[in-house]
Each structure stands twice: as structure tokens, then as C-alpha cells.
Amino acid sequence: MRLSTTRRRAALAATSAGIVAAAIAGVAAGVPALAAPEDAEPTSLVEDFSYPDAASYPDIKLIRGDGRILIVDCDAGRTSAEVWSFTRPTPFCFEFKGDNGFVSLELADVYGIRNNENFAMSAKVTVDETTKVVEVPEVDWKGVGVGAGENQAVLLELRA
Template sequence: MKTYKKLLRNVGATLGAGALAWLAVGGISPSPAQVPSSAMAAVADEGPGYAIEDFGYPNADRILADRGIKLKRGDGHITLADCASATDLLEVWSRANDKICFRVTGTTGWLTMEIPAVFAVKGNGYTTRVDMTTGTEEKTFDVNKNAWTPVGESADELGRDFMLMEIRTSG
């Protein structure tokens, strides 16, 4: 008897849901002329805006003010890290900012920034490339995995200052 009652309850719930769906699709709703415009305006004004990802680095203004590091945009797979927080970090050495560390996650990542006077990068387990500029000249350096790589002024015959502009990684 319990099974029969349970079956009737399920059938009733299904029929009720179907009837509600039919009413909604069947157009038995108030027409826009029947809804006061103030009600529609209030709902439109109170609704949340669209979430549009601009890939801007979170708290970039605060990081610039606190540490002098200008982080611009990224995909979230390369993030600024405390150098003492882990061992498998990318280390960027700059005469202007000393050592700056980045945590890398995911299979690929990118981060744009402006870090002046960069002269060395210590790679981690990821394949890494860095884009740098000096004046109007742009150079790309492949970073050795788990080893130090001279970049910027230490790899330049003229010893010019280079600004780190982008880090790209892949698994």
C-alpha cells in the first residue's frame, strides 16, 4: 500500500509540474500593458550588472603603492607570491625591487607587468618565457627550468636596463 501511495504522489507532482510549465509557456502571464512601468523600472534598476572579465590584476593599485610592482593583466595562473611561501616559485631579480616571486598554476599562464631593471629570472618546473623592453627594443628570453637565467642587462652586450613586461608559462 505504501508503494501505491508513493506512486500516486509522484504522478501528482509530475502532473502539477507539467501544468505549471504549460501555463508559463502558454502565455498566461500579464502583458506588459498590465504591469506598471514603475515595477519594471524598479526591477531593472535593482538587478545586478553584467560581470565582464577584464583580466585586470586584483589589488594592482595597492601592490604598486606597497611594493612598487606594477601588475597589469593576467589569466590568474601566475600570481604574486611571498618568496618564503613555497619552493617551486618563479623568482625575478630586479635592481629596483630586489627579489619578486610568482606562483604558477595550471597548464598555461600569462601575466603582464612593468618591473624595471630586471637582470635574472630563476625558473621553476614550467616552461617560461619573459618579454622585456629597453627603449623601443623588445626581447624575449627563454627561462631555464629550475635554474637561473641571465636576462635583461646581464644578457645584453651593452648592459642596458630592461623592463620586464610579460611572463608566459606552459606545463
């Protein structure tokens, strides 16, 4: 048996009103309409910029970033920057996903940074407890720390 459109609307309205009334009655009686599990941790939609899978890279401490500068395998063919350190014989390679972005990190014994891109790049380094920003020229190499005739450098940030 088919109901007319008017009767279907009336039945739907009555059902909806009944559900709302039951929910209001439950809340009035002290029963929450939708109770969350008591042990559930609240989640946050706020971005904290922590670096995903940072523990996967034991030779470097990746701290934070905006997702536009990512560490990559140097053989992947997407290398925007190379960071050379005495901590290992091969460079740390980074891919830039545009002409702006940042990644905070800690990498000891850095002696050189190569910018393979046609846009400005800077690096924040600490040498002898003094932190400074070094500009890395477009499609060029910049010595830092021992590579610039100074003492050992710790790389703290790359920025495009």
C-alpha cells in the first residue's frame, strides 16, 4: 500500500518529532543524548607542524615544518637542496614543494648546503653558540661551519 505524498510527509514529521522529543526527554532526565566513551581522548584539529615519521631518520632530528620542505632519498630525483654533514658520507636531501616553506631540525657538523633551485633559500645555523641566518644563493653552494672557515656548525632550519 502506497501512502500519498501528504501522508508520507506527515508520518516523517511525526517520526522526527518523536525522536527529538525522546532526545529532549533523555537530556532533561540527565541522560546525555550522545555519550562519548569515558576513556576517549579529545582530538584536536589544530596543526602542530610536527614532522611526520621523524623517528625514521636516525641521523637527523626533524622537529617541525609546514609540509613544503620534505626530506627525501637523494636518488629520488626530486632534490631541491643538499645538506652535507660530517655525520655521514652522503648528503641529506630535501625536496621543496614550492618557493616558500620551512623545516626546523637539528643536524650537527654541517659544512655545506647546496641550493638546486632558482629561488632564495636560507639556513639558520649555530656556530660557537651564536645563531645566524645564512643565505644560500640560487643554484649554488654555501659553506657553513668548517666549510666557511669557522668551527663546527649545527643546522637548525631551512627556509625558502
